[in-house]
Amino acid sequence: MKGKLHTTLFAAFAALLLGVSLTPLVAQPPDGGHTGGGGEENMEEFIIRNLGQVVNTPDLEYAPTITADGKTLYFVSNRNAPGSVGGHDFWVSTKDNRLDTIFTSPVNLGAPVNTTLNEGVASISADGQVIYFTACNREDGLGDCDIYEAELDGTEWINVRNLREINSSDWDSQPSISSDGKTLYFISNRPGAMGGSDDADIYISRLQSDGRWSEPVNMGAPINTKKREDSPFIFPGGKVLYFASAGHGGFGKLDFFVCRMQDDGTWSQPENLGKPFNTSEDERFITLPAAGDVVYFASERKDVGNEGTLDIYMGLLPPRTVTVLIAGRIYDVCTDGNLPGELSFTNTTTGEVVHTAKTNSSTGEYSFVMDVDQDEAFTIAVAGNVPGYGDIETKIDVPASREYREIRRDFPLGETPELAWTAPQSDYIASLPASAPAKYRNFKGLVIEEILVKEIYPLLTYVFFDSASATIPNRYKLFKSPDQTRGFTDTTIPGGTLQKYYHVLNIIGFRMREYPNTKITLGGFNSTGPRAPEGQAGEDLAISEKRREVVFKYLTEIWQIDPSRIQLVPINRDPKNGFPPERSTPTDPLGLIENRRAEIRSEDWEIMRPIFVKEIRRFHSPESMTFQMKNGIADQLVARREIEIRRKGDNDWHTMKNIGTTDPTSPEYNWYKNADPELGVANDETPYTAQMVVYSQDGRECRSNEVEIPVTIITNEVKRSERLIDKTIDRYSLVLFKFDSNEEGPLNARILKTYVYDDIRQGAQIKVTGYTDVVGLEDRNLKLSQARAGTVDKGIKKNVSSSKIGSLTTEGVGETQPLFSNDLPEGRFYNRTVQIVIETPTGGS
Missing domain, CATH: 2.60.40.10 (Immunoglobulins)
Incomplete structure (x- = not known):
């Protein structure tokens, strides 16, 4: 920066963030000696309030920026408070009502906008989605201080970039963006200032169709003077400009002025805001919401109380133009979730696109501000699109008005399922x-x-173990003491097939206790064998003996079965063959798992019979x-x-x-x-x-x-x-077919004779369905299930009079319709079944 710095309390940072003049700022009446429009007598009755200890501190607070709705205040402070990044940072505070002074405790805006260097003087776009701010001494800077831009993504500021087409090698600061986002006002001391190298003037740049900013232009007279101009603020609508100046005369060093854009596009003579806004001290950084009735600014004044040397103040102003704030939200009508969308707003009278907006990804909100004619209503056409929801097409009527108003238009999209x-x-x-x-x-x-249902649950007398384990898995239901076995019966077990199966050791123990002359054989087996798949780890043969022992111990100690009634099958000592006699296929990993088991067998029907309910x-x-x-x-x-x-x-x-x-x-x-x-x-x-x-x-x-x-x-x-029809249902399942065979075997033959053939009565509707597990090829399993169902079909036709059979249908479904999950070996065994369902009308003989 050129020249010497102004020696005030700002000396430490003024040259960068505030760009103070190189000469003392003393009120200088312009040519003619007047003070810019006699604002003193017009404004004196308005009250000025210090924002108090919530916002202000003994440190420096300055450069306030209020959002268009008047509810969110951004400002700069060098306070050392929780959340501070370092140096002069941006802070943000909110309130519920535009006109009150009850702000929330300020929160640091954080990275990437704030850094350990100095940031200051921000301007927020009317829709709140873009911030323009000053940052100094950054690595990507062109001069002492430059103007930067960042976008709001949900609640995070992203895409921080230096506006290189605007900035210079000199000092550029204090941006103010127009409500349509197309014109940027800022201060610079670049060559061309009206007061020479010691001056700072207001410049403007316009957003071009290619998205780049135009070469900045000095606003010239009547706004700029040979003295310092400072902190411009373009009011929403773009036709009223507030700024501070030491060159238009006034009450102190820097005073607030206002001017209006005239019909021919030129600016009116600046008007001093007068007392109580201006004092003998410096006033800077004025900002107003879209309503134009509340003003925030920074001042060194002490006449209404202060927390520090430089504080933020609030006052009231008569609105100088009529604006309308149009805001709303795009959301899913069912979830109430916010939706991202792009909207275009067109004045149907003039055909002018007055605003384009992207909704906030976090809130779904959009907003913009525009001037309105006090005497004429008009209509805005809204067009937009939300991916996945389609187009938005509607209209917003804007009535003629002589005062600020807010119009809210939400767009609920989607449908309820x-x-x-x-x-x-x-x-x-x-x-x-x-x-x-x-x-x-x-x-x-x-x-x-x-x-009335009669059902049998076949008993699978195997206990399966995890790999290399002889611990009975937790899914099996075991008692911890002989006392707990009292009251157990095999006919009162709740649940279906698997729920009953997990009591298999209790069922065996109960039946051996009920029938003391019965005996069983007990064997333990593993997955080691000559045909195990290559790379499949086998098990220690000793595990077979341990598996047999843990079952033996449960039956003798918990159910107190005489050990002499349990014949232990000798362990096969062949290190290459620990499979059970009727092994599952050892060439499939699932079959291999099924061989890790203890087997109980018996010649006694009382032990092996199914559960009948x-x-x-x-x-x-x-x-x-x-x-x-x-x-x-x-x-x-x-x-x-x-x-x-x-x-x-x-x-x-x-x-x-x-x-x-x-x-x-x-x-x-x-x-x-x-x-x-x-x-x-x-x-x-x-x-x-x-x-x-x-x-x-x-x-x-x-x-x-x-x-x-x-x-x-x-x-x-x-x-x-009601004399309605009735029927009975008999459901029978057969398991333990030999591997890859449709032969019924002696146990299934006895079940068919005992429960099925002799119980088929007149008019019986019989359905026979064969199932398999998932071990093996699907086509082969389908044929196997059909063959097993065919075996039962032949048995019924051979052993039951055709005059009793109302209908008999037989099918095999293979592995496509499992009755149980194939994830566990017991589920796969119970899927290797033929199910017989017999429905008989009541009265059949």
């Missing part, structure tokens, strides 16, 4: 005769029917349904979807998760396979409800309408009283 359900008619309802009551014949929804159960009909879905938002914005199914008024009963993101129809929902078995079947006619939840890519969720699924319960008592 939609969900519906369809299901085939319940088989039970479809079978009702025309004489049945209409309330049942016309019912659409979920029928829960009570049916005869009870009244409730069944859903139809068994399955589907949902029809519409996202409400663009498919590309959807991260995932779920359907929550619950009893009305209760917590979640089940959640469908694998339903895709774009499919209009859900996978089939099966009331048996999909629901949590522990939740059971409904015991009253409270409806079920279903609701789809759409999760967007940014983590928000949107819920559809709740759809109701009516429920009716057909109990046996209702069937009798």
Whole structure:
């Protein structure tokens, strides 16, 4: 900077941030001796307030900038407070009401705008998305101080850049951006100043169509003088300019002045704001919100109280022009989440594009300010686009007004997701005769029917172990003492097949206790064998003996079975073959895992027989349904979807998760396979409800309408009283087919004779289905399941009179419709089954 520095309290930083004059700033009346318009008598009655200890400190506070809505104040301070980056930093404080003085505790604006060097004098765009500020002595600077720009991304300032097309090798500072973002006013002492090298003048630069700023131009007379001009502020609308000057005469060193743009585009003579805004001290950095009725400025004054030598003050002004603040938000109507979008606002009368805006990515907000004609209303056409939501086209009517007003126009986009359900008619309802009551014949929804059920659960007498372990896994249900075995029976175990299987050692212990003449053989095995896949680690043969021992110990110590009733199978000492006699395939990793087991075998039917249950159960009909879905938002914005199914008024009963993101129809929902078995079947006619939840890519969720699924319960008592039809269901499963064989084996043969053939009654509807696990090739598994189902089919036809059989259908589904998870070996064994379901109308003989 040229010349010598002004020796005031600002000497430490004035040359850079404030660019003070090189000569004493003494009020200099302009030619003619007047003081710029007699503002003193016009303004004297207005009250000036120090913003107090929340904003001001004993340190320096200056360069306030208020946002267009009057609720956010940026300023500069050299305070050493929590959050300070260093030197002169930007701070920000907010308040709820434009006219009050209740500010929140200031927060440091932080990096990258603030650095350990000096920053000062900012201007915020009308939409709050761009900040222009002064920074000094940065590595990318052209002069002592330069003007920089940064963009707001959500709540973070990014893309800080030096406005190199504006800055010079001299001192450039104190930017003020017009409300349309197209004209930048600033101070510079570059060559060409009206007062020579000791002067600082106001310059302007305009944003060009290519996005670059034009070469700055000195504003000249009547605004600039041969003395210092300082801290310009262009009022929203671009037709009123406030600034400080020592060259237009006044009350002190630097006074506030205002001038207006005239119809021909020139500026009027500056008018001194007068008292109480101007004093004998320096006044700088004036700023106003769009309403034009509140003024903030920095001053060294002491007449209304002060916290430090340089504080920020607030006062009232009569508005000098009429403006309108148009603001709003783009958001998702369902999630209430903010949306990024681009908007263009066009005056339909003049055809002029008055503003273009990008909404804040964090708040979804946009805003801008424009002048309005006091006597004429006009309309603004709004056009825009939000990716994934489509176009925005609407209009905003701006009424004629003689005072500031705010117009808010929000844009709710998207739709609420939609969900519906369809299901085939319940088989039970479809079978009702025309004489049945209409309330049942016309019912659409979920029928829960009570049916007498006879079911067998085959007993898999294997205990599987983890690799190189002889500890019984935690999924098996074990007692800790003999006392705990009291009261246990094999007919009262809750749950389905696997829940009963995990009590296998307790079932064996119970049956051996119930039938003291029975005996078992017990063997331990491992996954070491001559045909193990290359690279598959085998197990120590000693582990086989340990596995056998841990089962032996549980039966003898917990169930207190006489050891003489348990024959231990000798351990195969061949180091290359620790497989069980009926091994699973050793060439597949899953089969290899299945060989890590202890086996219990017995010749006694009382030990090996399946669990037989005869009870009244409730069944859903139809068994399955589907949902029809519409996202409400663009498919590309959807991260995932779920359907929550619950009893009305209760917590979640089940959640469908694998339903895709774009499919209009859900996978089939099966009331048996999909629901949590522990939740059971409904015991009253409270409806079920279903609701789809759409999760967007940014983590928000949107819920559809709740759809109701009516429920009716057909109990046996209702069937009798209403003379409705009834039936029984027999369900039998066969397991332990020999590996890769469809031979039924002696145990399955006995199950078929004992439970199936002799229990088929007149009119029986029989369905035989063969299943496999996932070990092996899919085509081979399909053929194997068909062959096993065929074995049962032949047995029924051979051993049951055809006159009793109402229908007999047989199929094999291979591995495509597993009854149990294939993740564990026991699940795979129970999937190697043939299931026989027999439905018999009541009264069959």
